[in-house]
Amino acid sequence: MTLSITMTVNGDRLALTLDDPRTxxxxxLRDRVGLTxxxxxxxxxxxxxxxxxxxxxxxxxxxxxAAAHDGSDITTVEGLAQGDDLHPVQAAFIAQDGxxxxxxxxGQIMSAVALIAEGEAGDDPERIREGMxxxxxxxxxxxxxxxxxxxxxxxxxxxxxxxx
Amino acid sequence: xxxxxFIRPATLAEAVAAGAEPDSRYLAGGTNLLDLMKLxxxxxxxxxxxxxxxxxxxxxxxxDGGLRIGAMVRNSDLARDPAVLRGHPAVxxxxxxxxxxxxxxAATVGGNLLQQTRCPYFQDPxxxxxxxxxxxxxxxxxxxxxxxxxxxxxETCIATHASDFCVxxxxxxxxxxxxxxxxxxxxxxxxxxxxxxxxxxxxxAIRPGEVLTALVLPxxxxxxxxxxxxxxxxxxxxxxxxxxxxxxxxxxDGGTIRAGRLALGGVAARPWRVAEAExxxxxxxxxxxxxxxVAGVLTEGAHPSGQNGFKIALARRIAVRALVAxxxxxxxxxxxxxxxxxxxxxxxxxx
Numbered sequence: 258m259t260l261s262i263t264m265t266v267n268g269d270r271l272a273l274t275l276d277d278p279r280t281x282x283x284x285x286l287r288d289r290v291g292l293t294x295x296x297x298x299x300x301x302x303x304x305x306x307x308x309x310x311x312x313x314x315x316x317x318x319x320x321x322x323a324a325a326h327d328g329s330d331i332t333t334v335e336g337l338a339q340g341d342d343l344h345p346v347q348a349a350f351i352a353q354d355g356x357x358x359x360x361x362x363x364g365q366i367m368s369a370v371a372l373i374a375e376g377e378a379g380d381d382p383e384r385i386r387e388g389m390x391x392x393x394x395x396x397x398x399x400x401x402x403x404x405x406x407x408x409x410x411x412x413x414x415x416x417x418x419x420x421x
Numbered sequence: 422x423x424x425x426x427f428i429r430p431a432t433l434a435e436a437v438a439a440g441a442e443p444d445s446r447y448l449a450g451g452t453n454l455l456d457l458m459k460l461x462x463x464x465x466x467x468x469x470x471x472x473x474x475x476x477x478x479x480x481x482x483x484x485d486g487g488l489r490i491g492a493m494v495r496n497s498d499l500a501r502d503p504a505v506l507r508g509h510p511a512v513x514x515x516x517x518x519x520x521x522x523x524x525x526x527a528a529t530v531g532g533n534l535l536q537q538t539r540c541p542y543f544q545d546p547x548x549x550x551x552x553x554x555x556x557x558x559x560x561x562x563x564x565x566x567x568x569x570x571x572x573x574x575x576e577t578c579i580a581t582h583a584s585d586f587c588v589x590x591x592x593x594x595x596x597x598x599x600x601x602x603x604x605x606x607x608x609x610x611x612x613x614x615x616x617x618x619x620x621x622x623x624x625x626a627i628r629p630g631e632v633l634t635a636l637v638l639p640x641x642x643x644x645x646x647x648x649x650x651x652x653x654x655x656x657x658x659x660x661x662x663x664x665x666x667x668x669x670x671x672x673x674d675g676g677t678i679r680a681g682r683l684a685l686g687g688v689a690a691r692p693w694r695v696a697e698a699e700x701x702x703x704x705x706x707x708x709x710x711x712x713x714x715v716a717g718v719l720t721e722g723a724h725p726s727g728q729n730g731f732k733i734a735l736a737r738r739i740a741v742r743a744l745v746a747x748x749x750x751x752x753x754x755x756x757x758x759x760x761x762x763x764x765x766x767x768x769x770x771x772x
Contacts, residue, residue, distance in 0.1 A: 260427060277424070278425060279424065279425070281455075292520050300459065301456055301459065302452055302456060302523070304428065305521065305523060308523055314497075314526045315522060315523050316523050316524075316527045317452075317524065318454045320456060321527065322455065324470070325429075325451065325470050327446060345514075367523055368522070371522070372522070381757060382756045387658075387659050387757055387758050387759075388522055390521055390658075390659035390660040391520075391521020391523045391524065391660055393523050396463075403725075409681045421628070
C-alpha cells in the first residue's frame with residue numbers, strides 16, 4: 258500500500274509517498290530526506306541516538322512510524338545551526354568535550370535542546386543526568402555532556418535576559 | 422517487521438469496527454508495540470492508528486471529585502499535570518521513574534496499561550511461551566529467571582508486569598474504561614491484569630475490537646496526597662525496569678494513619694496488593710516495627726520461580742522503605758531522581 262504524507266522538516270515542507278508503512282521516522286529522515294545526522298544505534302528505543310524533536314518534543318525516531326506522523330513538524334540536528342552560527346548546545350558540546358567518537362552526539366544534542374526547553378533541570382547536574390538518561394554514550398563522555406548542558410543552559414538563560 | 426496495512430480511523434466507532442478484524446492491532450505511542458514487531462513477537466497484518474482519535478487526550482476533573490485521564494494522554498504530560506502532581510504525586514513519581522524522557526513523550530496512558538511483560542522468553546519468538554502461544558509451555562522456567570515473579574505465579578507463566586505507573590494506580594483503586602462492539606465497560610486494575618492460572622498466562626484482559634479509552638482515579642483518592650511515594654530498585658540509577666518497587670500512600674490524621682495503601686511492582690504479573698496488610702496500618706502511628714509487619718503480610722506466600730529468591734527480601738525491604746518515605750511526607754518538589762533509592766532529598770534510610 259502507498260501512503261501520502263506531508264511533514265515539515267527543519268522548516269521545509271515536504272510531501273512524501275511511503276511505499277511501505279513499515280518505514281520509521283528515522284529511516285525516512287536518513288534514507289528519503291537525506292538527513293543522516295540522526296543516527297541509528299540500537300533501533301529499539303534504548304540508546305537515544307535517533308532522538309529528534311517532533312512538534313517540539315524529543316522522541317526516539319526509531320520507534321515512530323513515519324505514517325503515524327503525517328503533518329508533524331520535525332527538527333533534526335541539521336536544523337539547529339543558523340548558517341555557520343552553531344546552536345548554543347552545539348557550541349557547548351565542543352567547548353566542554355561532550356563527545357569522543359561522536360556517534361551518539363546528534364541524539365545527545367537534540368535531547369539536551371529539549372531538556373533545556375522543558376525547563377525542569379536548570380543548572381542541577383543530578384537533574385541533568387536524570388533528564389539525559391535516555392541517551393547512552395558508549396565512549397562515556399558523560400561528564401563533558403553534563404558540563405555542556407549546564408553551560409548551554411546558562412548561556413541560553415543569559416541570551417534570553419539580554420533579549421528581554 | 423512483517424508487512425502490514427496501515428489504517429487511521431477518524432472516529433472511535435470506526436476504530437472499534439476495524440479492530441474486530443482478525444490480526445489487527447491498535448497503535449498509540451508505539452514504544453512497546455513497534456519494539457515487539459521488530460522482534461517478531463507481534464506480527465499484525467493491520468495496524469490501526471488510534472493516536473489522534475478525537476477526545477482521548479484530555480485530563481478532566483469529574484463532578485464527583487475523581488480524575489478522568491484520556492488513554493492517549495502522553496506519560497510526560499500526565500506526569501507534569503498540576504492536578505496529578507497535587508492530588509496523586511506518587512503517580513507522577515512512578516511515571517517519571519520509568520523509561521526515558523523520549524519514551525515518556527511518545528508513550529500513552531493506554532499503552533502503558535496494556536504493555537506486555539519484558540520477560541526475555543516472551544520477547545524471543547524462538548522460545549516457548551504460553552503468553553504468546555497458549556499451551557506451548559514456558560521456557561522461562563528453569564532458565565534465566567532473575568527478574569521473574571515471586572508472587573502469584575503458576576507453572577503456566579512466571580512473568581512480571583513491567584509498568585511503574587500501574588503500581589500506584591493499583592494502590593489507588595484506579596479503573597479503566599474500555600469501548601468495544603457491545604458498548605463501554607469499566608474494569609478495575611486487578612481485573613485488567615489477571616494473574617496466571619493453570620490454563621491462562623495472564624495477558625491483559627482486553628478483547629479484539631476493544632479500545633481502552635480512559636483511566637479514572639476515583640473520588641477521594643487525593644486524600645493520600647500529603648504522604649505518597651513510589652520507590653524503585655533497579656540495576657542502574659535511571660532508565661531501567663524495576664527489580665522490585667513499591668507505592669506507599671498514607672492518609673494521616675495528625676500522628677495517626679487513618680488509612681494506608683501499599684502495592685509492590687516487579688514481583689508478580691500485576692501490581693501486588695494485600696488488603697490484610699493495608700488494614701494493619703489503620704489507626705496506628707507510623708513506626709518501623711509496624712511497617713515491617715505490614716511488609717511481611719504483603720509478601721506472605723512469596724516463593725522463588727527460579728533464581729530470584731533474593732527478590733523476596735528486597736520486596737519486603739522496598740515496601741518498608743516506601744512506607745517510611747511516605748510517612749516522612751511527599752517532597753515539595755519532585756526529587757531529582759524520581760523513585761530512586763539513591764535520592765539525595767528526604768531522609769530515606771536503609772532498613
